[in-house]
Amino acid sequence: MRNKVKGACLRLVALFFLVTAVMVLTAVASEAQEAQSLLTLKQSIEIALEHNLDMQMAREEIHAARERRKEAMTGFLPSLSGKYSYRRLSEEPYVVFEGREMDISDQDQYRFTGTIAQPLFNGFAIQSNYRLAKLGLDVANIQLTRTRFDLILHVKEAYFGILTAERILEVREQSVRQLQAGLDVAKNFYEVGMSPKVEVLEAEVRLAEAKQELIRAENALSVDKARFNTILRRPVDQEMEVLDILSDQPYEKPYESCLEIALQKRPELMEAEKNVARAEKEITLAKSAYYPKVSVSGNYYRAGDDPSVDGSDFVDRENWDVLAEASMTFFEWGKTRYATNRKRARLRQARQTLEEIKDDIRLEVKTSYLYMQAAEKYIPVAQKSVESAEENFRISGERYREQVAAATEVLDAQTRLTEARTNYTSALAVFNVARARLIRAMGLEEEFGE
DSSP: OHHHHHHHHHHHHHHHHHHHHHHHHHHHHHHHHHHHHHEEEHHHHHHHHHHHHHHHHHHHHHHHHHHHHHHHHHHOOOEEEEEEEEEEESSSSSETTTTEEOSOOSSSSEEEEEEEEEEEEEETTHHHHHHHHHHHHOOOOHHHHHHHHHHHHHHHHHHHHHHHHHHHHHHHHHHHHHHHHEEEHHHHHHHHTTSSSSHHHHHHHHHHHHHHHHHHHHHHHHHHHHHHHTTTTTTOOOOOEEOOOOOOOOOOOOOHHHHHHHHHHHHHHHHHHHHHHHHHHHHHHHHHSSSSSSEEEEEEEEHOOOOOOOOOSSSSSSSEEEEEEEEEEOOTTTHHHHHHHHHHHHHHHHHHHHHHHHHHHHHHHHHHHHHHHHHHHHHHHHHHHHHHHHHHHHHHHHHHHSSSOHHHHHHHHHHHHHHHHHHHHHHHHHHHHHHHHHHHHHHHOOOOOO
């Protein structure tokens, strides 16, 4: 009997430790999963850069441009070609010599020709094609950089959108709790005859409105998270938490420095400069028709009267020759001149586009900088407004509890406090987004902390 009791106790102890271990492992796994779902801005950008379709298409464009450059490189190299032909005459050719017919050729003629050709000069067309291909690869790389910067900005905006929505949701939840507490106080005062019923009704209306705002805030957060997941190409309903990095740290770089950096680093400006260089090479390519084309080729021949081209009584089995050739077109009714003029017009357009892009960059940097400055200056104003609203709400609550103020004064103070907190959150978000847009306008990437 004693052994049975002892065994039962051991089993209970083992079961206790097993349950404890399972609970600990579950808690650890839950914490690990929560930590894994917590995204920093740097991690979010890395995920987007890896999976975004625009980035993948830009990489494929680079691959295509690289292959185009290799294709243009082959223009400098010799080419090999071969031709095999069969010819049958209606009758065997012959001549009459001293009254006798003598065959002079085969009726069945087989011929193979192998040729190696090397261009020597093509009016700078080969060089121009290769340089155009190299410029095309440069443009493709610049377009990848531009796509990268645009994507990073979209990630930042969506990230800050989630943080803003979360903070506004907290403000709305706090408002509902405070209004619920105020409603309870109003009901108590009404029940003891210290306040009229209209104050209870007013508190109920304000609470209902606050709950509606809470629902809107919850929906706004869900939409922002769905948009964020879409940018990162994750399931639209995937849950995640983001690290709060909304900052009010001032931006120290002066406007002149920002503009100077933008005029050096903006990928749009680099692409426009490459397009000008491409237009110049297009002119050189069009003018290549003014020059002669010089090439040298070597030919190897085999002939015969059967498919093996092994010679016959009338032809040698094999032969070869070397040919140097120069050709030039002297008159095509101004075709080359018209093409050259058209390319010159494209060059003027490219230069005008370059200047237009410079003007746009100057305006964008100026606008972004001023907008960021305005948002930065509004943050302390919004913060002071929150402090004032909190103090006003505290004083109104004390006055109402002492029955020297009406409930509407407390409700109005609560509304003002909610608006002040919402405005402060919005000011922080606007500043951070404006700073991100200024960084994009400068053509830079930031290093983000964890």
